[in-house]
């Protein structure tokens with residue numbers, strides 16, 4: 001069981017906020033900040049304790065999320081790029097991915113959504129301190145700040161493979177959750 005295993009995080013109101021790794025999820029649970037809403041069939045074992053691996057956790061206190069901006073972080077860049085190396089267009093596991101500065105830092109590049117992309121180790125090595133043009137490599141997509149709507153769509157796509165996430169991500173017409181609809185409207189009107 002990898003600590004990078006993705007766990008869906010809900011606000012106290014059941015809105016989807018983001019995805020965190022298993023280690024972070026366990027920390028939040030043990031601190032009493034979050035509770036488990038859905039478990040997987042897997043069990044996490046240590047010498048002293050064994051607990052079911054959480055699939056979905058929910059924060060106990062409502063956290064006000066500023067919806068205008070997705071935070072710039074390694075995790076979010078990987079999610080934006082859907083874990084696909086932007087130079088060889090192949091999908092990798094989180095641990096095999098790196099972040100690449102399109103314009104290298106040594107050449108005046110910067111840390112930001114519009115200059116950082118997901119790259120596999122071998123493409124990152126190959127590119128080195130070159131620009132993509134110099135290295136003869138072509139970006140899959142020009143990097144930019146993802147909108148919150150895009151970000152949530154990507155989380156949904158990730159969740160297609162996770163049955164425990166489904167009821168929080170997809171609308172089921174027989175069992176509609178009015179909170180999810182509210183959330184959807186709010187997000188669309190705010191962008």
Ligand SMILES: [Zn+2]
Nearest residue numbers: 085088120123
């Ligand atoms: Zn690659």
